[in-house]
Amino acid sequence: MSTAIDIRSVVKRYGTATALHGVSLSISDNEFFTLLGPSGCGKTTLLRCIAGFEDVTEGEIRLFGQDIAALEPNHRPVNTVFQQYALFPHMTVLENVAFGLKMKGMGLSDRNARAGRMLEMVHLSAFADRLPAQLSGGQQQRVALARALAPEPKVLLLDEPLSALDLKLRQAMRVELKTLQEQTGITFIFVTHDQEEALTMSDRIAVMSQGRVQQIGTARDIYEAPVNRFVADFIGETNLLEVVVDRVEGDSARVILPGGHAITCAAAGNGPGKHHISIRPERLSLAATGDLTATVERIVYLGTDLQLLTRLTTGEEFHVRLQNSARTELPAPGSTVALHLEEGAARLLAD
């Protein structure tokens, strides 16, 4: 598979503030790649550097091997779907979709035919002659998509395009986006702060924080094997515990849990000493004897799941999720329970 975008140690500074600290990542052709992180982490800045709205201070951005850092936005074969869509309010839906084709010099009948096909693809053919203001948010979103896809960019950039939609629409659009990406075969780079969005759509995800890439991997990688505390905490719900690494032998480390019980888990490249582990609340079960001992404080009913808010005998808060089943025997609040860790549930973190 060829590389669509190759970002090499990109640094972006605004005066004395640094938005990107040497970001490197490479995105394959035909990949649905997501930049995920909290606001201010640099994900949008990176996207704007790729689009050409921001100059990079250092480093290079290669598009299919060509260095594009010096090119003006109109000379880059990438298109953007903006957060607020930025549809031209004085043009009809069809004119909006045909705009990029017009700028590329395509004749009127050709570009209208192609824009018409794009509108068909996003199920908006009936709205071709409307003005953007006459459409709902979800429809505007689809027009923005059609407009950005019409010139057949090599890479499509999406800047939190679903954040302005309500929940139901957002969920429907996730499926539609993924389908569009597979249909067109265009590389999508999707920016979001919503981890659920990232997990459901992406082939791979780059988790960003404070201008740095923290981890790159599939949804499963970053959820199940977070490399550090930030990723473990940002993606999903987790229990972070301070533990003592007793000794490290090759790929495995012996870890002493709070309460004294020792387990073996995959090494994280750090030596013996005080470190953190992450334990997902659903990778635990109640047992007669377990790895951790805790007191149940509250039980929260979540429908499909039950959440046990407990406190370890050593004082840390600890969450457990149990599937809601008739067979689940619930402990009474105030009672002491033993918690059993599933194989591989404890993940030793690098920092």
Place this chain on the structure above:
Amino acid sequence: MKGVRHYPGFLPMAVGCLVILYAPLVVVMIYSFNGSTSITTWGGFSWRWYADVFTGPEAPRFKAAAWNSLSIALIAATTATAIAVAAAVAMIRGGRFRGKSATFALINLPLMVPEIVVAVACLIFFSTIGLTTGYLTILLAHITFCIPFAYLPIAARLQGIEDTYEQAARDLYATRGQAFRLILLPLMMPGILSGFLLAFIISLDDFIITNFVKGAGMETLPTAIFGSVKQGIKPNIMAISTMMLAVSVFFVTLSYLVNRIGQRTRS
């Protein structure tokens, strides 16, 4: 919380203010239809003073002055609007630059400087560079003082247009020029029209500066009216004033409507 309308004495105060503002205008408008030659005694309804403006002894003078006023207002407003658009784009889309607030103050200062000072300054300036006062000097002076009036509505409009529209255009392969011409300019148009109309009215209406820089024999409507009044107020002055008022109200209303339509098409 109660609105200001519910405070005691609101209604009489409001009516009082409106009377003070508009009573003189209403009197002029009514007496422009006076049938008698006196400006104070009512002699029945008549169009005679309107006819007098177009066919009476002073008609050629007024006609020439009206033509000067309209052509100067048109050229001055157009030129000032073009300059104001450039200034607004530079100020609002130019990012941060040294002396930005100073530039803003310089653009808008003419609004604060007493007109008489500008008038004297213009006259001294023109005579220093050896420009004979006349049509051209009026035009130059008008362009100058029209710029801030055109600038304000244009800048206000541009401020409300997010720069993502231009970015979207650039992203879709438009050059800088195309993004400006095809996207930004149409979106700014309500502000531009509004600024143009405001500048037009300000130019049409100006007396003090015009009077200083017009030179002998050159008249605009306000200076012609003033010249006429100096020889005694005749009812034809009321007729011509009423017509000017109508033109002003028409343009100001137009400017307001254009702005309101613009507001609706935004977003």
